[in-house]
Amino acid sequence: MRWSESFIPTLRDDPADAEAASHKLLVRAGLIRQLMSGSYSILPLGQRVCRKITGVIRTELEGIGGQEFELPCLHPADVWKRSGRWDQVGDELFRLNDRRDADVCLGMTHEEIFTVLAGELRSYKQLPQIWFQFQSKFRDEPRPKSGLLRVREFVMKDSYSFDVDEAGLDHAFKLHFDAYRKIFEKIGLDALAVEASSGAMGGKESVEFMQASDAGEDFVASCEKCGYAANLEKATSELAAVDDGPGLEAPEKFPTPGVRTIEDLAQMEGGAAADRQIKTLVYIVGKETWLVLLRGDHTLNDQKLIDATGAFDLRPANEEEIRAALGASPGSLGAVGVTNHKVVADLALEGRSAMTTGANEDGFHLRGVSVERDMEIAGWSDLREVEAGEACPMCQNPLVVRKTIEIGHIFKLGTRYTELLDAKVLDQNGKNRPIVMGSYGIGIGRAMAAVVEAHHDEAGIAWPVTVAPFEVVVTVLNPKDVETSEAGEHIHDALRDAGIDVILDDRDERPGVKFKDSELVGIPYRITVGPKGLKNKKVELYRRRDGHQEELDLHRAAEIVTEYVAEERR
RNA sequence: CGGGCCGUGGCGCAGCUUGGUAGCGCGCUUGACUGGGGGUCAAGAGGUCGCGAGUUCGAAUCUCGCCGGCCCGACCA
Numbered sequence: 001m002r003w004s005e006s007f008i009p010t011l012r013d014d015p016a017d018a019e020a021a022s023h024k025l026l027v028r029a030g031l032i033r034q035l036m037s038g039s040y041s042i043l044p045l046g047q048r049v050c051r052k053i054t055g056v057i058r059t060e061l062e063g064i065g066g067q068e069f070e071l072p073c074l075h076p077a078d079v080w081k082r083s084g085r086w087d088q089v090g091d092e093l094f095r096l097n098d099r100r101d102a103d104v105c106l107g108m109t110h111e112e113i114f115t116v117l118a119g120e121l122r123s124y125k126q127l128p129q130i131w132f133q134f135q136s137k138f139r140d141e142p143r144p145k146s147g148l149l150r151v152r153e154f155v156m157k158d159s160y161s162f163d164v165d166e167a168g169l170d171h172a173f174k175l176h177f178d179a180y181r182k183i184f185e186k187i188g189l190d191a192l193a194v195e196a197s198s199g200a201m202g203g204k205e206s207v208e209f210m211q212a213s214d215a216g217e218d219f220v221a222s223c224e225k226c227g228y229a230a231n232l233e234k235a236t237s238e239l240a241a242v243d244d245g246p247g248l249e250a251p252e253k254f255p256t257p258g259v260r261t262i263e264d265l266a267q268m269e270g271g272a273a274a275d276r277q278i279k280t281l282v283y284i285v286g287k288e289t290w291l292v293l294l295r296g297d298h299t300l301n302d303q304k305l306i307d308a309t310g311a312f313d314l315r316p317a318n319e320e321e322i323r324a325a326l327g328a329s330p331g332s333l334g335a336v337g338v339t340n341h342k343v344v345a346d347l348a349l350e351g352r353s354a355m356t357t358g359a360n361e362d363g364f365h366l367r368g369v370s371v372e373r374d375m376e377i378a379g380w381s382d383l384r385e386v387e388a389g390e391a392c393p394m395c396q397n398p399l400v401v402r403k404t405i406e407i408g409h410i411f412k413l414g415t416r417y418t419e420l421l422d423a424k425v426l427d428q429n430g431k432n433r434p435i436v437m438g439s440y441g442i443g444i445g446r447a448m449a450a451v452v453e454a455h456h457d458e459a460g461i462a463w464p465v466t467v468a469p470f471e472v473v474v475t476v477l478n479p480k481d482v483e484t485s486e487a488g489e490h491i492h493d494a495l496r497d498a499g500i501d502v503i504l505d506d507r508d509e510r511p512g513v514k515f516k517d518s519e520l521v522g523i524p525y526r527i528t529v530g531p532k533g534l535k536n537k538k539v540e541l542y543r544r545r546d547g548h549q550e551e552l553d554l555h556r557a558a559e560i561v562t563e564y565v566a567e568e569r570r
Numbered sequence: 571c572g573g574g575c576c577g578u579g580g581c582g583c584a585g586c587u588u589g590g591u592a593g594c595g596c597g598c599u600u601g602a603c604u605g606g607g608g609g610u611c612a613a614g615a616g617g618u619c620g621c622g623a624g625u626u627c628g629a630a631u632c633u634c635g636c637c638g639g640c641c642c643g644a645c646c647a
Binding site: 009016091137145316478514517532 | 571576580581582583596597604605606607608609638639640641643644645646647
């Protein structure tokens, strides 16, 4: 392949609207171009990388018995209505009408459609099955950002497992877990597997694969010592016990003029330390008003509340709603004596007494409150967000919190979809039972961006050989010099014939331009062919990853570099 | 959806406050020189100044509306 004939539109400057390193570099190196917010064209160089990534994934999935499909993007509303998601997912689903005015939508994933196909399975003898595809997904994200990291249209590898029972699902899940580890390792990512919330997906267990990066938007708590790791939406920690001391017979109201915050009350003479206060938050859950209780110094994690309530439309109440519900303004709220609203409390409040909380009367608080004695708690849940430095729930070592990119997510779905969409088989006893299902995803573009986040420097991208658009570039310094350009072509042809992905930079450009471009694009090996070296029958090898250089004999260069590449392909 | 910023040749930007011939760098075309880290010289091509209305003799510039993009937050399979 000749650079002079390729469409590789590199840019000297960073695009003005890019922030994340991967965004800047993918655009500058000519791999992608934006079409509109959250929608990108993949250019030839980017497509080559994506093809390598999908190749790695395909190999591993076929290795665990996966069979490849290709399903439609355009779905009838009917199946989404039957699974309940038509009403559940809201604005994130792209909905449209066809010419007969029928409701259709663009698939945001393919549980429904695969489940419809799984309806053709009749007997447990046909199980297990693992089905997968690479297909575009559409999600009308409220805020696309960071180039390929959060988009509205993207290709995803999604796979689905179908088993007779839970044990089968556990096995399929484990197969995927191991396959994912291999995939991410092979494409050059150092993915951390973490416990995650299943979100609106349903199901009871899920694991996310996270790549540490400043460009990420998820936070993960992990323990360096025992390996515990969880998304902050799920993470827990062990807290030091708080000594409440002797309490009171009954709550006692006291004036707290001007006190609006936990901090105010902690500072006030006769107030209470933050960890001796009860924080009262008001949420609108569906059509109901709920009170959410936390220790004063703790923060609510919204996803934990969503998981605990099982609600999908939930938001903080506004000032008027709070007044209407409790008769006081934020700053003096409490749950003592509240019976007309549902009250949920964080586990850290269990058994606590002699606490201070709002009196539902502006300017007054209650002290001497015992949580169980004085409040009607409808449910206890883990609701608070873990903070860095708190003790690991497994081994008490201090937890580390890191920003990460979610590059893969695997779910144990269970029978939600198969029951609603009627995908059942007869078991060994001739009894009809819903297939037990798992679902597993990897975003291809996001994975590519994550690799860039993990492998770049000031000069540009530094692809691992396994996903590089080209493994070797042969840079001809002076293409007008016949001897130089012929030498370059010979090396190029020899590498190509040896099965190496090689590109010949035969452009009539200054050497500096070609060096900069090859480093920006991030090709792992560069063989420089120039008149100076040729006088001694030498060419120069440059390794992008660490800048290592060595001189090679002209006639052995292709052979040696082929070996280097083969080694790194693994 | 709330807050902030921004739309001017392919890319990056100036011009707008104070209305009057649309500019710079890079890139692009042609030619010459040059040839181991984005070279030099010469001659060129390329712009409905996001869109629409208004004010004005005259609008990139002022006013209003709309559209689009980025960032923070909300949200997020």
